[in-house]
Amino acid sequence: MHRRLASACILVRRVLDCTTQALPFSTTSTQVRIMGKRGGKSGRGGKKSGNAAPKERQPKAYADIPLTNERFETYYQAQNIIPDPQEWESFLAAFRKPLPVTFRFTGSSSYAKALAASCHTKYFPSMQNVTMDDGTQIDPPKPLAWYPDQLAYQYAVDRATIRKHEGFRRFHQFLTAETEIGNLSRQEAVSMIPPLLLDVHPHHRVLDMCAAPGSKTAQLIEAVHGANAHGMSSGNSGGPAAGGAGASLESLPDGLVVANDADWKRAYMLVHQTKRLQSPCLMITNHEAQFFPHIYDPVSDKPLLFDRILADVPCSGDGTLRKNVNIWKDWTVGQSLALHILQLRILMRAVALTKVGGKIVYSTCSLNPVENEAVVQAALKRCGGALRIVDASSMLPELKRAPGLKAWKVPSFKNKTDNVLYSTYDEIPEDEKVRLIPSMFSTSADEADALQLEHCLRIYPHLQNTGGFFVAVLEKVGEPDLAGKTQYGELPEDFPAKMPKGRRGGAAKKEAIAKAEAKAAAGGAEALAEDETDAMETDEAAAGGVKRKAEEELTDEQPAAKHPRLDQEEEQDEQSMLSSVSKADVTLRRVPSIADSESTSRAETPAPLATSSDVAGTDRSASATPTPVAGADRQTHHNFSSREEPFIFLNKDDKELRVIMDTFGFPENFPVDQLVVRSTKEDHRAIYFTSASVKQTLVANNAYRIKVVNTGVKVFTRRADASETQKVKAAAKAAELGEDALSTEVGDDDCTHRFNTLGLPLVGPLLTKRVVKIDEPSLVQMLLEERPLLADIPSETVRKAIAEVPVGPAVATIPDPNGAGDMWFSMWRAPVSTGLLVNKKERVSLLNRLGVAVPEKFGGVKKYEKQAQEAEAAEVESKGAEADGEESVTASVAGSEM
Numbered sequence: 072m073h074r075r076l077a078s079a080c081i082l083v084r085r086v087l088d089c090t091t092q093a094l095p096f097s098t099t100s101t102q103v104r105i106m107g108k109r110g111g112k113s114g115r116g117g118k119k120s121g122n123a124a125p126k127e128r129q130p131k132a133y134a135d136i137p138l139t140n141e142r143f144e145t146y147y148q149a150q151n152i153i154p155d156p157q158e159w160e161s162f163l164a165a166f167r168k169p170l171p172v173t174f175r176f177t178g179s180s181s182y183a184k185a186l187a188a189s190c191h192t193k194y195f196p197s198m199q200n201v202t203m204d205d206g207t208q209i210d211p212p213k214p215l216a217w218y219p220d221q222l223a224y225q226y227a228v229d230r231a232t233i234r235k236h237e238g239f240r241r242f243h244q245f246l247t248a249e250t251e252i253g254n255l256s257r258q259e260a261v262s263m264i265p266p267l268l269l270d271v272h273p274h275h276r277v278l279d280m281c282a283a284p285g286s287k288t289a290q291l292i293e294a295v296h297g298a299n300a301h302g303m304s305s306g307n308s309g310g311p312a313a314g315g316a317g318a319s320l321e322s323l324p325d326g327l328v329v330a331n332d333a334d335w336k337r338a339y340m341l342v343h344q345t346k347r348l349q350s351p352c353l354m355i356t357n358h359e360a361q362f363f364p365h366i367y368d369p370v371s372d373k374p375l376l377f378d379r380i381l382a383d384v385p386c387s388g389d390g391t392l393r394k395n396v397n398i399w400k401d402w403t404v405g406q407s408l409a410l411h412i413l414q415l416r417i418l419m420r421a422v423a424l425t426k427v428g429g430k431i432v433y434s435t436c437s438l439n440p441v442e443n444e445a446v447v448q449a450a451l452k453r454c455g456g457a458l459r460i461v462d463a464s465s466m467l468p469e470l471k472r473a474p475g476l477k478a479w480k481v482p483s484f485k486n487k488t489d490n491v492l493y494s495t496y497d498e499i500p501e502d503e504k505v506r507l508i509p510s511m512f513s514t515s516a517d518e519a520d521a522l523q524l525e526h527c528l529r530i531y532p533h534l535q536n537t538g539g540f541f542v543a544v545l546e547k548v549g550e551p552d553l554a555g556k557t558q559y560g561e562l563p564e565d566f567p568a569k570m571p572k573g574r575r576g577g578a579a580k581k582e583a584i585a586k587a588e589a590k591a592a593a594g595g596a597e598a599l600a601e602d603e604t605d606a607m608e609t610d611e612a613a614a615g616g617v618k619r620k621a622e623e624e625l626t627d628e629q630p631a632a633k634h635p636r637l638d639q640e641e642e643q644d645e646q647s648m649l650s651s652v653s654k655a656d657v658t659l660r661r662v663p664s665i666a667d668s669e670s671t672s673r674a675e676t677p678a679p680l681a682t683s684s685d686v687a688g689t690d691r692s693a694s695a696t697p698t699p700v701a702g703a704d705r706q707t708h709h710n711f712s713s714r715e716e717p718f719i720f721l722n723k724d725d726k727e728l729r730v731i732m733d734t735f736g737f738p739e740n741f742p743v744d745q746l747v748v749r750s751t752k753e754d755h756r757a758i759y760f761t762s763a764s765v766k767q768t769l770v771a772n773n774a775y776r777i778k779v780v781n782t783g784v785k786v787f788t789r790r791a792d793a794s795e796t797q798k799v800k801a802a803a804k805a806a807e808l809g810e811d812a813l814s815t816e817v818g819d820d821d822c823t824h825r826f827n828t829l830g831l832p833l834v835g836p837l838l839t840k841r842v843v844k845i846d847e848p849s850l851v852q853m854l855l856e857e858r859p860l861l862a863d864i865p866s867e868t869v870r871k872a873i874a875e876v877p878v879g880p881a882v883a884t885i886p887d888p889n890g891a892g893d894m895w896f897s898m899w900r901a902p903v904s905t906g907l908l909v910n911k912k913e914r915v916s917l918l919n920r921l922g923v924a925v926p927e928k929f930g931g932v933k934k935y936e937k938q939a940q941e942a943e944a945a946e947v948e949s950k951g952a953e954a955d956g957e958e959s960v961t962a963s964v965a966g967s968e969m
C-alpha cells in the first residue's frame with residue numbers, strides 16, 4: 072500500500088523556469104512589457120503583436136513591471152554576495168537586461184557537429200552586421216566559450232528583428248523546427264553547467280533526482296552514450312543516431328540514466344523531452360527524491376548505487392530574474408526558508424544513493440545562500456569527512472564564476488519586509504524557531520575554511536551575460552556515519568514543541584525522528600529515508616508547507632489514469648502513411664506499371680492471408696505473463712504505483728518474436744530477453760528494447776518499489792493487419808473497391824510487427840533480411856511522395872532491390888548525407904508501391920537537410936512560420952500565466968517550469 076508522503080513539499084504560487092528558454096522579448100531600460108492580451112502590445116514601440124496567441128489561450132493583461140526591488144537589493148547587499156560596489160551595479164544592470172537566446176546542438180556529437188557546421192554555411196553569413204531600428208547592431212549566434220566542442224551558442228535578438236530580417240527569420244524557423252524534433256535544445260546557458268561538471272562516463276549509473284522538464288537529463292543521456300553517442304538512436308533527421316558508425320547493440324554503454332521527478336505529469340514531460348534521444352539506457356521514474364528507494368541487485372543482493380547524481384533541486388529561482396521578470400515585483404525571502412529543508416533532505420538522500428568514490432552535483436537557480444551554501448555546508452557537516460567539495464576550478468576553465476560564500480545571514484520568517492537578518496541561531500527569538508533551524512546558519516570561519524565552501528560556484532549575470540546560478544560538485548569519499556542524525560541536521564534541545572495549527576513539531580517531531588533512526592540503526596541509512604513517514608509529516612510543518620495539491624490529486628486510491636499518449640501523433644502519421652500506401656496500391660493496381668511488368672503486382676505474387684493461429688493470440692511463454700505476486704517472477708516489473716502498467720520481459724521462445732526475428736534475419740545472439748512489453752494482453756501493441764543495465768534494475772529483487780513511468784526504445788509496432796478481424800475488414804474494403812481479397816495492408820507473411828522508424832537505428836545494422844539500400848534520389852522521392860509507385864523510384868537498382876523483398880514490412884537504409892553514419896527507415900513494401908514510415912515533421916526536417924524545397928502539402932514554409940508563431944505564443948502565454956499569479960500545482964517547486 073502506497074504511503075502518503077506528506078513531506079516538506081510546498082505549494083508555490085508561481086512556477087519559474089530555470090532551464091528552458093522563452094523566445095526573445097524586447098525591453099527598454101528598466102521596464103519590461105511582456106506580451107499582453109490578444110492584440111496586446113509588444114515590448115518595442117507598443118505595436119500590435121503579430122504573434123498573438125489563439126484567443127482561448129490568451130493570458131490576462133500585464134502591467135509594466137519596474138525592474139527594481141528594494142528588498143531584493145538590500146537583502147543581497149547585506150549578504151555581501153558581491154562586495155565591490157561597482158561590480159554590484161554591473162550585477163544589477165545585467166539582471167535588468169533580457170536574457171540572450173542560447174541553444175545547444177543535441178544528440179550524438181558527430182551529428183551535432185555536422186548540424187552546427189551547416190549553420191555556419193547556411194544561415195550565419197546572411198545574419199552579419201544587421202542594424203536594428205534603434206541603431207543597435209546584431210550578430211549571428213556565437214559559441215559559448217566554455218561549452219565543449221562549440222556546440223552551444225548564444226545571441227541577442229528581439230522579435231522585431233526576427234520578423235523584419237530575412238536571415239534572422241530563416242534561422243529562427245530553423246531553430247523552431249529543429250527544436251521541435253529535438254536536434255536542438257533551447258536551454259539557458261547556466262542550466263548546461265551542472266551536467267558538464269558531473270563528469271559522466273559511459274559506464275556510469277546516473278540519477279537525475281529532480282529532472283523535469285529534462286534539459287539536463289538530455290545532456291546526461293548524451294554523456295552516458297559517450298562522445299560518439301554509440302548506440303544512441305536519435306532517429307534519422309536527428310542525427311546519426313544510433314545510426315552512427317558502430318552504433319550496434321554491442322557498443323551500447325554499460326551505464327544508465329534514471330531521470331526522476333516527483334510530479335507525475337512532469338515525469339511525462341521527461342518522456343517527451345528525451346524521446347528524440349531514443350536511449351535504451353534511460354528509465355524515467357516518479358518519486359519524491361528524498362525518498363528515492365534503494366534497489367537491490369538480483370545477483371549480489373547489494374544496493375545498486377549510483378556513480379553520479381544530479382540534485383538540481385526545486386528552488387526559489389531568483390537567478391532567473393532576467394526571464395521571469397515578475398520576480399522583481401514578487402520577490403520575498405520566505406520561499407528560500409521554506410525550501411531549505413527539502414533541499415537538504417534531497418541532498419542527503421543523494422549521498423545515501425551514491426557509491427563511495429561517486430560524485431554529486433547540487434545546483435539551484437537561486438542566489439540565496441540559505442538554499443545554496445547552507446545546504447551544502449549542512450550535508451558536509453552531517454557526513455563528517457565522508458563527503459567533500461571538489462575544487463572545480465580546472466573544469467570548464469572559460470566559465471567565469473565567483474566563489475561560494477563562507478558566511479551569510481538568515482532572514483526572519485516572521486518579518487519578511489524589513490530585511491531582519493540573524494547571524495546565528497542563538498539570536499533568533501523563540502517564536503521564530505519553528506521555522507528557522509540551525510542548518511540554515513553559517514558555521515564558524517575556521518570550519519567554513521575547513522569545509523572549503525569557496526569551491527562552490529556562483530554564476531552571476533554580469534560575468535558572461537547569463538542568468539544567475541549556483542553549483543557545488545561533491546564527492547563521496549567514504550560511508551558517512553549517520554547514526555543519531557536526521558536528514559536535515561540535529562535539532563537543538565530547545566526546538567519548540569509548539570507547531571502551527573494542525574501540524575506536529577517539537578516533541579512529536581523528535582519522537583518520530585527517533586523512531587526512524589532506530590529503524591535506520593537496524594536497517595541502515597535507507598530505512599532512515601524510507602520509513603520516517605512520521606518525521607516527514609513534521610517536515611512539512613517545518614518547511615511551512617501546504618499539503619501538496621498534486622499529491623492529493625494523484626493518490627493511489629484513485630483509478631489508474633490514462634497514460635498520456637506522447638507517441639500518438641507519430642503513430643497516427645505512420646498509420647495514415649500505411650493506409651495510404653495500401654490504398655494507393657489498391658487503386659493503382661488498375662494502372663499498368665513497370666512494377667507490374669517486374670512481377671511485383673499482386674496478380675503475379677498473390678499474398679495469402681495469414682491464419683489467426685499464426686499471428687494474434689499466439690501462445691505466449693509463461694515468463695511473458697505477469698504474475699500476481701510482485702517479485703515472484705523476476706522477468707516482470709510490477710509498478711509500485713497502480714497508475715502504471717507492468718514491464719514484462721519477453722521470452723526467447725515467444726512465437727511471435729521468433730517470427731519477427733526470422734523475418735528480418737536477426738542474429739542468433741540478439742538479446743531477445745531485453746525486449747519488453749507493457750501490456751498484460753497477449754497481442755502487444757509495441758515492443759521496446761532496454762539495455763542490460765535497465766533490465767538489471769527492472770528485475771531487481773525489490774524493483775516493484777520503483778515507480779517506473781517509462782523505459783525502453785520502441786522497436787516494433789504491431790501491424791494493423793496482424794489480427795484476423797483487421798484482415799477481414801481490410802479484405803472487405805478491398806472487395807468494395809472491386810479488388811480481390813487483398814487487405815489494404817496485408818503482407819504475405821506471418822510477421823505480426825513492423826519496425827518503428829525511431830527505434831530502428833538501434834537494431835538496423837544487425838538485420839540480414841528485408842533490408843533495402845536506397846540512394847539519395849530515391850530517398851527524396853520517397854520523402855516527397857508518401858506512396859510512390861515502384862515504377863517512379865528513380866534508381867533502377869533501388870527499384871529492383873525493393874521488388875525483391877516480399878510484400879509487407881521492410882527496412883530502408885542510406886548513409887547520412889552529413890557523413891554521420893547510416894540512416895534507417897521502416898518501410899512498407901506494397902505490391903506496386905512503397906513508402907517510408909516517417910512522420911511529417913521528420914519528412915520536413917530531412918528534406919531540409921537534403922536541400923530540397925518542402926512542398927506545400929507538408930505545410931511548406933508557411934507551416935514553419937505558423938509553427939514558430941504558435942510556439943512563441945504558447946511560451947509567452949505560459950510565462951503570462953505565471954505572471955498572473957496563476958496557481959501552478961506541481962511538486963512544490965519554484966524554479967522549474969517549461
Ligand SMILES: C[S@@+](CC[C@H](N)C(=O)[O-])C[C@H]1O[C@@H](n2cnc3c(N)ncnc32)[C@H](O)[C@@H]1O
Pocket residue numbers: 089090262280281282283284285286287288331332333334337358359360361383384385386413961962963964965966967
Ligand atoms: C529546478 S526543476 C528541475 C529542472 C531540471 N533539472 C531540468 O534541467 O530541466 C525542479 C524539479 O523538481 C521537481 N521536484 C519538486 N520537488 C521534488 C521532490 N521532492 N523530488 C523530486 N522532484 C521534485 C519539480 O517537479 C521540478 O520538475
